[in-house]
Amino acid sequence: xxxxxMTINPSLDTARADFPILNQEVAGKPLVYLDNAxxxxxxxxxxxxxxxxxxxxxxxxxxxVHTLSQRATMAFDEARLKVQRFINxxxxxxxxxxxxxxxxxxxxxxxxxxxxxxxxxxxxxxxEHHANIVPWQMLREERGIVLRVLPIDDTxxxxxxxxxxxxxxRTRLVAVGHVSNALGTVVPVxxxxxxxxxxxxxxxxxxxxxxxxxxxxxxxxxxxFYAFSGHKAYGPTGIGALYGKKTWLESLPPWQxxxxxxxxxxxxxxxxxxxxxxxxxxxxxxxxxxxxxxALDYLETMGMAAIAAHDEMLCRYAADRLAEVPGLRLIGTAxxxxxxxxxxxxxxxxxxxxxxxxxxxxxxxxxxHCAMPVMERFCVAATTRASFGLYNTMADVDALVVALGxxxxxxx
Amino acid sequence: xxxxxDLYQELILEHNKKPRNFHRLEPHTHQAEGFNPLCGxxxxxxxxxxxxxxxxxxxxxxxxxxxxxxxxMMTEAVKGQSVAAAMQLxxxxxxxxxxxxxxxxxxxxxxxxxxxxxxxxxxCATLPWHTLQNALQGQDGTAKTE
Numbered sequence: 001x002x003x004x005x006m007t008i009n010p011s012l013d014t015a016r017a018d019f020p021i022l023n024q025e026v027a028g029k030p031l032v033y034l035d036n037a038x039x040x041x042x043x044x045x046x047x048x049x050x051x052x053x054x055x056x057x058x059x060x061x062x063x064x065v066h067t068l069s070q071r072a073t074m075a076f077d078e079a080r081l082k083v084q085r086f087i088n089x090x091x092x093x094x095x096x097x098x099x100x101x102x103x104x105x106x107x108x109x110x111x112x113x114x115x116x117x118x119x120x121x122x123x124x125x126x127x128e129h130h131a132n133i134v135p136w137q138m139l140r141e142e143r144g145i146v147l148r149v150l151p152i153d154d155t156x157x158x159x160x161x162x163x164x165x166x167x168x169x170r171t172r173l174v175a176v177g178h179v180s181n182a183l184g185t186v187v188p189v190x191x192x193x194x195x196x197x198x199x200x201x202x203x204x205x206x207x208x209x210x211x212x213x214x215x216x217x218x219x220x221x222x223x224x225f226y227a228f229s230g231h232k233a234y235g236p237t238g239i240g241a242l243y244g245k246k247t248w249l250e251s252l253p254p255w256q257x258x259x260x261x262x263x264x265x266x267x268x269x270x271x272x273x274x275x276x277x278x279x280x281x282x283x284x285x286x287x288x289x290x291x292x293x294x295a296l297d298y299l300e301t302m303g304m305a306a307i308a309a310h311d312e313m314l315c316r317y318a319a320d321r322l323a324e325v326p327g328l329r330l331i332g333t334a335x336x337x338x339x340x341x342x343x344x345x346x347x348x349x350x351x352x353x354x355x356x357x358x359x360x361x362x363x364x365x366x367x368x369h370c371a372m373p374v375m376e377r378f379c380v381a382a383t384t385r386a387s388f389g390l391y392n393t394m395a396d397v398d399a400l401v402v403a404l405g406x407x408x409x410x411x412x
Numbered sequence: 413x414x415x416x417x418d419l420y421q422e423l424i425l426e427h428n429k430k431p432r433n434f435h436r437l438e439p440h441t442h443q444a445e446g447f448n449p450l451c452g453x454x455x456x457x458x459x460x461x462x463x464x465x466x467x468x469x470x471x472x473x474x475x476x477x478x479x480x481x482x483x484x485m486m487t488e489a490v491k492g493q494s495v496a497a498a499m500q501l502x503x504x505x506x507x508x509x510x511x512x513x514x515x516x517x518x519x520x521x522x523x524x525x526x527x528x529x530x531x532x533x534x535x536c537a538t539l540p541w542h543t544l545q546n547a548l549q550g551q552d553g554t555a556k557t558e
Contacts, residue, residue, distance in 0.1 A: 347429075349476035351451050352420075355533060359416040367451055381452035381474060410420055411477070 012302055012310050016391040018043040029361030032399045037181050037340055037387030038365050039231045040212060042295070046235060049294040050287045060283055062260065076286050079293030080276070083241050086296040087226060088217040094249065096242040096279045097289050101208040102131040104227030104242035105175070107279060108204055109135035111252040112173065118144030121170045125150040125158045126377055127180045127187065130370045132206045136175065146170070152377060156183040156332035160191060167199050174203045178210035182371040182385065183332025184315065184340025186214070190221055197222065202248070208232055212389070213311050213338045215304040218243050230288060234389075235295030239288030242279075249275035256281040299390075307390050311339040314388045318397045325404050331378050342369075342383040345404070348411045350382040356410060357384075360403035418526035419533070420477065423485075428477035433487035437470035442550065446473075446543030448535055453479045457487075457543045464495045476536050478527060483540035485520055495548055502545050509534050 016022055019041045024031050033041065053075060059068035061076045077092075084092045098104045122136050126149050139145050148166045151159045158176075167174070174196045178189050193203045202224035210216055212233040218226050225248065229240040244252075254261055254272050258281035263271040272278050299307065318341045322328055327346035345353060354366030365385045368375045375381060386400055437458035447454045455473025459466055469487045473480075486505075490498045505521060507513035509528055516522045527537045 349479075351453075351476040351533070351536065352478070355419065355530065356416060375452075381454070410416070411425065 012306055012390055015043075015302065016393075018045065018298075019391055020044060022391060026361045026363070027359045030399075032360075032362045032396045034386040034388065034392065034396060034400060035363045035365050036212075036389035036392070037184075037209060037232070037369075037385065039237065040234045040389050041391070042236065042291075043234055043298050045298055046291045046294045050236065050291040053287050053290050058286075061286055062277075072286055075290050076284070079289040082293035082296050083243075086216075086300065087211075087243055088219050089243050090219060091246055093275050094243055094246055096244065096249070096276045097284050098227075098240050098242050099238055099285070100229035100231070100240035101129075101206060101227045102229075104225075104240055105132055105204065105206060106135045107242055107255050108173075108175075108225055108227075108244075108252075109139050111255050111279075113139045113143055113145075114253055116143045116145050116172055119146065119170055120172045121146045121148055121168065123148045123150060123163075123166050123171055123174045123176075125176050125187065126152045126373055127156070127158060127183070127185060128175075128177050128371065128373070129181050129206065129208070130372070131208075132175055132177055133373070145172075149373075150176070152185075152374075155334040156180065156185045156374075156378075157334040157336075158185075158187055158192075160188060163192065163195055167196060167201060171196075171199070171201045174201055175206065176203065177206040177208075178216075179207075179213060179338050179340075180332070180371070180374070181209045181340070182369040182374045182383070183334070183342050184209075184337040184387070185332055185334040186210075186336040186338050188336075189223070193221055193223055209340075210338070212299065212307075214308050224248055230292035230295060233292070233295055234298055235292035236288045239285045239292050241292070244275070246275070249279070254278050254281075258282045260284075302390060308338070310390060311388055312337075314392055314394070314397060315339055315341065317394055318386060318388075318400070321397055321401045322404075325401060326408060328404070331380065331383050339388040340385060341387075342385045344380050344383055345407065345411075348407055350384040352411070353384045353404070353407050356407045357400070357403045360399070360406060362400055362403045364400070419530055421523045421526065423520060423523040424477060424481040427481035427484040431471075431480055431484035433470045433491070434472065434484065435470045436472055437468055440468075440470075442547040444543045444547035446539045446546075448475075448479075448539050451476065451536065453536060453539055455479070455483055455540060455543060457483070457540065457547050459490075459544075459547055461495060461548070466490050466493055466495065466498055471540065475539070476533075478524075478533055478536040479539055482524055482537040485524065486540050486544060489519065489521055490544065498544065498548060502541050505541050506538055509538055 021041050057071040059072040061073040080092050080095050083095045196203045204225035205223045207226050207228040211228040224245050226243040231237040261281040263273050331342045350366035367382045440458040441461045442459040445456050453475030457471045460468040471483050504517050
């Protein structure tokens with residue numbers, strides 16, 4: 001059954017109607033949801049597909065010969081094809097289902113890490129989310145590797161000219177975010193990949209913040225790994241995907257051991273399955289994978305080019321409107337940005353701003369956005385972040401600016 | 413939800429703008445640092461205690477208005493009090509804001525009572541008090557609000 005076709009308004013102008021959660025009041029005001037970089041809301045089509053699975057098709061996958069198991073297996077396998085198509089991977093077995101971006105990066109760190117020796121190097125950037133910092137630091141403690149950090153400039157863009165000096169004989173991987181969750185900077189990952197590949201160094205891209213906003217083509221990028229979460233792309237929490245080039249997935253050792261990832265087990269010897277099963281021990285999040293697949297269908301129907309244009313328009317409009325607010329300073333002003341405006345206000349802490357905006361129905365994130373090194377780079381403890389989704393409008397930005405007027409008034 | 417002005421009362425905004433006893437205290441007999449990693453609120457509380465009496469107290473740091481005002485009002489309330497009375501104030505504040513007590517904190521501190529209606533912000537108000545408790549109990553390390 002194609003649930004999606006029944007409940008999608010194939011236009012960004014009317015997309016809001018696909019998200020019932022947005023139609024509510026908070027603190028007596030219409031909800032203005034501007035925390036999409038933390039998680040997006042889910043369209044009815046996603047919720048219906050997951051409910052349909054649990055109501056009619058629930059069974060374990062890749063096991064039973066009974067009808068429900070066949071249905072569940074087909075839906076699960078189809079979800080993998082949807083992910084493959086969405087990011088233009090060459091093969092479905094290059095898609096590993098994981099819990100989210102964090103688990104995807106840890107999977108690479110833990111498997112690739114087994115072969116690293118003291119003195120081997122991993123390069124990240126100063127823009128990274130903690131999920132693309134801590135797994136490598138853990139590897140530093142376990143294996144004695146060296147972590148090198150590509151700095152960022154005052155606009156929040158990576159200093160590309162400093163990358164060559166960081167790449168060397170011992171560099172084993174470059175792991176870099178595609179879009180900064182804290183600032184919205186779109187990082188030139190294609191150039192970074194070309195530079196790294198010219199020296200035979202593989203590249204992992206943390207795409208958590210890019211997948212819902214930009215067209216992503218992993219073959220076009222030629223990245224070796226691409227990690228993302230379902231829940232930041234209008235899908236459910238607890239599911240995500242790791243793309244890995246087939247040659248990498250074949251050569252890396254398995255990660256977790258258990259059911260599904262083995263071909264045969266005896267007490268003397270166990271042989272492992274081929275990818276993707278090799279990296280998917282245990283019963284997977286079947287409903288999650290189905291939901292994520294429908295969410296990607298939803299994005300495809302809306303059109304990623306249209307979404308990217310919509311995000312950029314909102315981002316520019318927000319930057320212009322926020323410039324009108326006295327004492328407000330934007331943090332992150334790179335030329336290429338996507339769907340995030342991060343700012344500080346003179347004399348007002350971001351947590352106070354967050355609370356006051358909430359009293360006006362406006363939901364934003366206040367804090368360090370799991371990117372404390374970015375905050376440190378700009379010498380702020382925290383920022384207020386408004387982040388946009390495909391259902392947001394210019395009126396939402398206007399509501400934000402009006403609510404910020406109330407902050408200014410209260411803290412006059 | 414209560415009115416926003418119950419949280420951001422004039423007294424709180426005023427203390428945030430002009431915090432009292434906002435300075436290092438040298439020499440001091442007791443000191444502790446408080447840090448809330450979730451929001452980045454950070455402060456240092458220093459006291460001069462003699463004969464079980466808080467002769468002087470100062471604090472420095474940066475945080476939201478609730479945290480700064482709570483710290484400022486705390487220093488006013490505690491200065492000149494006995495250590496036992498200061499600890500009683502900690503119990504009164506912590507108990508009320510954590511939702512256990514029903515008796516409003518005494519005096520000006522009652523202005524902070526509205527924070528109780530904002531569960532995500534309670535730790536902003538209690539951080540200075542946890543830091544005070546740690547300082548008086550001579551505990552090493554950084555105070556947390558857990």
